[in-house]
Amino acid sequence: MMKKLLLLCFVCLFSFSNFVAAQNNLPEMKLTKSELEAHMKFLASDELAGRRTGEVGNNVAARYIATYFEAYGLKKAPGLDSYYQSFMLEMASPPSSGSLKMNDVDYTFGTDFLILSGDANEVNTTAVFAGHGWVDENTDDYKGLDVKGKVVFVLPGKPGDEDRRAIIDAGAQKRKLAAERGAVAVFELYRMQFPWDFFRRNYSRERLQVAESSTGKDETGITYGFFKEPSPNPIIELQNGKSFKIELKSTAATSKKIPTQNVIGIVEGSDPNLKEEFVLLTAHYDHVGVGKQGGGATTEQDSIFNGSRDNAFGTVGLLAAAKALAQQPSARSVIFLAVTGEEVGLIGSNYYAENPLIPLKKVIFNLNIDTGGYNDTGVVSIIGHGRTGTDALIEAGLKPFALAVKANPAPEQGLFDRSDNVSFARKGIPCITYSPGFDEFDEEIRKYYHQVTDNPDTIDYNYLHKFCQGYAHTTRQVANSKEKPQWIKGDKYEEAGKNLYNK
Numbered sequence: 001m002m003k004k005l006l007l008l009c010f011v012c013l014f015s016f017s018n019f020v021a022a023q024n025n026l027p028e029m030k031l032t033k034s035e036l037e038a039h040m041k042f043l044a045s046d047e048l049a050g051r052r053t054g055e056v057g058n059n060v061a062a063r064y065i066a067t068y069f070e071a072y073g074l075k076k077a078p079g080l081d082s083y084y085q086s087f088m089l090e091m092a093s094p095p096s097s098g099s100l101k102m103n104d105v106d107y108t109f110g111t112d113f114l115i116l117s118g119d120a121n122e123v124n125t126t127a128v129f130a131g132h133g134w135v136d137e138n139t140d141d142y143k144g145l146d147v148k149g150k151v152v153f154v155l156p157g158k159p160g161d162e163d164r165r166a167i168i169d170a171g172a173q174k175r176k177l178a179a180e181r182g183a184v185a186v187f188e189l190y191r192m193q194f195p196w197d198f199f200r201r202n203y204s205r206e207r208l209q210v211a212e213s214s215t216g217k218d219e220t221g222i223t224y225g226f227f228k229e230p231s232p233n234p235i236i237e238l239q240n241g242k243s244f245k246i247e248l249k250s251t252a253a254t255s256k257k258i259p260t261q262n263v264i265g266i267v268e269g270s271d272p273n274l275k276e277e278f279v280l281l282t283a284h285y286d287h288v289g290v291g292k293q294g295g296g297a298t299t300e301q302d303s304i305f306n307g308s309r310d311n312a313f314g315t316v317g318l319l320a321a322a323k324a325l326a327q328q329p330s331a332r333s334v335i336f337l338a339v340t341g342e343e344v345g346l347i348g349s350n351y352y353a354e355n356p357l358i359p360l361k362k363v364i365f366n367l368n369i370d371t372g373g374y375n376d377t378g379v380v381s382i383i384g385h386g387r388t389g390t391d392a393l394i395e396a397g398l399k400p401f402a403l404a405v406k407a408n409p410a411p412e413q414g415l416f417d418r419s420d421n422v423s424f425a426r427k428g429i430p431c432i433t434y435s436p437g438f439d440e441f442d443e444e445i446r447k448y449y450h451q452v453t454d455n456p457d458t459i460d461y462n463y464l465h466k467f468c469q470g471y472a473h474t475t476r477q478v479a480n481s482k483e484k485p486q487w488i489k490g491d492k493y494e495e496a497g498k499n500l501y502n503k
């Protein structure tokens with residue numbers, strides 16, 4: 001009995017040490033700190049000038065990622081002859097100046113009114129009021145009203161609209177309705193709860209969008225803006241059915257086309273039965289640029305938003321995983337997708353989700369990396385932990401590197417719905433965001449988050465090393481797992497998941 005037990009233990013020990021040896025031989029275990037440090041120091045270098053979408057530094061970062069995908073032997077995505085998924089952006093700039101005079105009172109551009117779109121305009125005409133300026137089966141605010149050649153003032157949004165999004169979304173249709181009836185300008189009355197200054201900053205600056213998207217695009221050329229109704233408020237007279245003289249001048253809105261790209265490569269799975277299933281890894285490689293465009297404070301010595309943490313850190317993780325998985329593939333295939341345009345509204349991941357190169361229903365999981373910063377190097381923060389049935393796989397992926405999980409940090413920030421993973425969650429794909437360790441947005445995070453101080457010489461490279469190894473190893477756990485990830489019951493994306501996979 002004793003002998004048998006001993007033998008059993010010996011077998012146990014033997015196979016366990018074999019297992020450990022096999023684990024230690026995995027390529028992610030052999031990733032070196034120096035290679036990851038080198039990636040970081042290139043991607044976050046001053047020369048890349050904050051990797052702003054559409055600019056040279058961003059394109060050089062994309063080239064760097066593609067070059068390593070090639071060196072690691074990644075396959076190109078079906079239908080592509082390079083590692084680039086190229087597409088066109090449009091930089092739309094609203095009119096930069098204008099003047100407005102009503103009943104001999106001058107109103108100030110930016111303070112009293114804003115013009116968001118339209119061609120150059122100069123008119124001396126009549127102002128009229130037209131309800132919400134809306135027409136549908138229940139409403140016709142233009143009935144019996146002659147607006148030809150006139151400037152129309154309207155209530156915000158469609159009848160019943162309260163929130164800002166709905167009001168803005170209705171704008172395109174309202175411009176069209178006014179233009180079709182021959183109006184030369186349409187102003188919505190600014191009656192939102194939202195502070196005017198915030199609105200002005202948000203909507204009167206240059207906006208990047210995918211060129212073929214319909215949102216915000218204006219083909220009518222009609223002058224369109226918001227009027228803040230200072231007191232005394234001239235609109236009251238209009239609402240009472242009167243009309244009066246108005247002089248309006250505006251410069252033209254402009255737009256220019258800018259090419260950009262996601263970078264994508266694939267490692268084919270080793271299991272013939274599973275290789276048609278894919279794990280999708282994503283990290284955004286763009287950041288916010290230099291100087292004013294960066295949005296934060298600059299100093300005389302430094303105006304470059306290097307984005308070491310946000311998100312060179314994640315991009316290095318993606319490269320690390322690409323190298324490790326290419327050297328020894330997992331059972332399932334893995335897609336490596338470095339996305340552009342995160343900082344300007346999740347543009348790259350959205351574009352991919354709308355234009356996937358592998359059908360989305362073949363993707364079982366999205367493991368995104370994004371970073372605001374870190375203040376705890378003993379953990380990895382998992383945003384979405386507990387929602388997709390992958391908790392044990394993630395913990396197993398981190399364990400060899402003595403990293404623990406910090407589940408769902410800073411819940412008040414709503415991080416799950418703010419990074420690229422949400423582009424895929426909305427399509428139903430179970431996902432998490434893998435983030436360097438933090439618990440809350442404290443001083444240590446704010447010191448670097450979207451600041452010129454986010455330089456590569458402030459990075460803890462021992463941590464970057466463990467973090468990237470953990471990411472690669474976690475990917476391997478998910479891509480080898482028998483069970484597929486699945487939204488837990490009652491999750492807000494559960495229904496989308498059912499629709500995607502036709503369950």
Ligand SMILES: [Zn+2]
Pocket residue numbers: 310343450
């Ligand atoms: Zn950011």
